[in-house]
Amino acid sequence: MDFSLSEEQLMIRDAARDFAQNELLPGVIERDEQQKFPHEQIKKMGELGFLGMMVDPKYGGGGMDAVSYVLAMEEISKIDASASVVMSVNNSLVCWGLETFGSEEQKQKYLTKLATGEIIGAFCLSEPEAGSDATSQRTTAIDKGDHYLLNGTKNWITNGGNASVYLVIAQTDPEKGHKGINALIVEKGTEGFIVGTKENKLGIRGSDTHSLMFTDVKVPKENRIGEDGFGFKFAMKTLSGGRIGIAAQALGIASGAYELALKYSKERKAFGKEISKHQAIAFKLADMATEIEAARFLCLKAAWDKDNDLNYDQSSAMAKLYAAEMAMRQTVEAIQIHGGYGFVKEYHVERLMRDAKITQIYEGTSEIQKIVISRNILKD
Ligand code: CAA
Ligand code: FAD
Numbered sequence: 299m300d301f302s303l304s305e306e307q308l309m310i311r312d313a314a315r316d317f318a319q320n321e322l323l324p325g326v327i328e329r330d331e332q333q334k335f336p337h338e339q340i341k342k343m344g345e346l347g348f349l350g351m352m353v354d355p356k357y358g359g360g361g362m363d364a365v366s367y368v369l370a371m372e373e374i375s376k377i378d379a380s381a382s383v384v385m386s387v388n389n390s391l392v393c394w395g396l397e398t399f400g401s402e403e404q405k406q407k408y409l410t411k412l413a414t415g416e417i418i419g420a421f422c423l424s425e426p427e428a429g430s431d432a433t434s435q436r437t438t439a440i441d442k443g444d445h446y447l448l449n450g451t452k453n454w455i456t457n458g459g460n461a462s463v464y465l466v467i468a469q470t471d472p473e474k475g476h477k478g479i480n481a482l483i484v485e486k487g488t489e490g491f492i493v494g495t496k497e498n499k500l501g502i503r504g505s506d507t508h509s510l511m512f513t514d515v516k517v518p519k520e521n522r523i524g525e526d527g528f529g530f531k532f533a534m535k536t537l538s539g540g541r542i543g544i545a546a547q548a549l550g551i552a553s554g555a556y557e558l559a560l561k562y563s564k565e566r567k568a569f570g571k572e573i574s575k576h577q578a579i580a581f582k583l584a585d586m587a588t589e590i591e592a593a594r595f596l597c598l599k600a601a602w603d604k605d606n607d608l609n610y611d612q613s614s615a616m617a618k619l620y621a622a623e624m625a626m627r628q629t630v631e632a633i634q635i636h637g638g639y640g641f642v643k644e645y646h647v648e649r650l651m652r653d654a655k656i657t658q659i660y661e662g663t664s665e666i667q668k669i670v671i672s673r674n675i676l677k678d
Pocket of ligand 2: 423424426427428429430456457507660661664666
């Protein structure tokens with residue numbers, strides 16, 4: 299076993315750390331308060347290669363491994379989880395989905411721009427009545443010969459307002475159940491496609507989450523990803539990798555809160571000594587450090603499975619489940635270590651706690667990760 303990182307992986311981690319400190323930290327509180335999308339910062343992330351990290355360089359990507367992606371996601375998420383969710387959706391749902399299952403024409407047309415961050419993408423599975431129960435798609439894509447006619451509503455779509463390309467899951471043949479579902483590429487501006495109002499959220503407030511409405515939207519047949527009826531499997535396979543990104547996001551949120559709590563505990567004095575010298579605080583830090591390291595290993599293991607062409611459905615679900623639950627627990631503790639100061643915005647930890655909450659919900663709730671894990675361990 300070798301736990302060491304390569305020089306290239308360390309370089310990517312350090313570049314992400316520097317970018318987060320220099321470009322994301324300034325203004326992060328204001329962006330959260332004002333629900334302001336980090337346009338400039340996302341543009342720079344594209345230029346630095348953070349939006350198509352794992353894409354083959356022939357399509358404009360960085361050709362990096364999933365381990366490097368986890369390292370970068372952790373660093374970006376320590377500072378700004380709103381920016382990191384844009385990064386996660388673009389890298390591991392949109393780019394990966396297109397690169398792995400898209401046609402050469404689709405890759406040339408869309409992936410090359412998505413991988414460089416020239417445009418960003420969105421992944422549209424959830425609906426008002428189909429969240430965890432993702433096979434219950436109500437959005438329909440009726441086969442009209444040379445095109446599909448798309449009708450329905452998608453909910454909670456990350457990058458909903460700022461994306462240019464949307465991967466939309468819809469039911470073509472209800473009689474076939476999940477085997478009648480397709481995944482279609484829909485461009486912004488297509489007639490009948492309306493972006494709904496932006497959600498006012500508890501956390502990741504700098505990211506934009508919208509519902510999307512489709513009324514008789516004509517989608518050319520060549521925009522279907524994979525064979526007819528492949529859409530649900532496309533979504534599930536893509537989400538297995540997406541969950542590695544969100545696990546790393548949760549890890550970053552927790553490690554960001556831990557670093558702040560550690561620093562604060564060495565500066566703040568109570569009863570004549572630094573609060574870190576009170577055992578109750580020192581033990582909280584010990585628990586944080588241990589749980590964060592455990593989450594990091596789970597994230598890196600899932601990424602390593604992916605890099606080595608092993609099945610990662612279970613390891614990614616485990617990483618996401620553990621990292622998300624841990625991030626929620628430990629960001630609360632980071633506030634406790636800060637006392638009253640933790641409750642106000644300028645100390646960052648209250649935002650990290652609000653941001654942690656979403657990691658237990660999106661890309662499959664914690665309960666759904668337990669379904670995935672238990673089905674895997676029970677199937678033999
Ligand atoms: N890879 C390939 N195929 C898979 C698969 C995988 N990882 N997981 C399931 N499938 C296949 C199954 O094999 C089955 O196919 P067959 O009938 O041919 O065997 C088919 O998919 C249906 O699977 P299930 O019978 O297991 O379906 P289910 O109704 O019991 O649901 C579920 C399974 C795991 C709960 C699934 O519905 C699920 O993942 N729900 C959560 C949805 C989710 O994660 N949404 C996230 C939206 S994106 C997002 O949130 C982005 C963001 O915030 C930033
Ligand atoms: P429900 O499925 O209604 O679940 C409600 C509760 O019931 C949860 O606690 C759930 O765990 C539990 N539950 C449901 N079924 C079971 C069961 N079988 N066993 C045990 N417990 C169960 N979706 C996209 O497609 N693309 C995106 O980009 C995207 N971004 C998002 C961004 C944000 C900020 C948010 C809030 C959501 C986003 N989502 C996105 C949607 C997200 O994936 C769903 O919210 C999530 O999958 C849960 O679905 P739901 O909200 O309908 O909850």
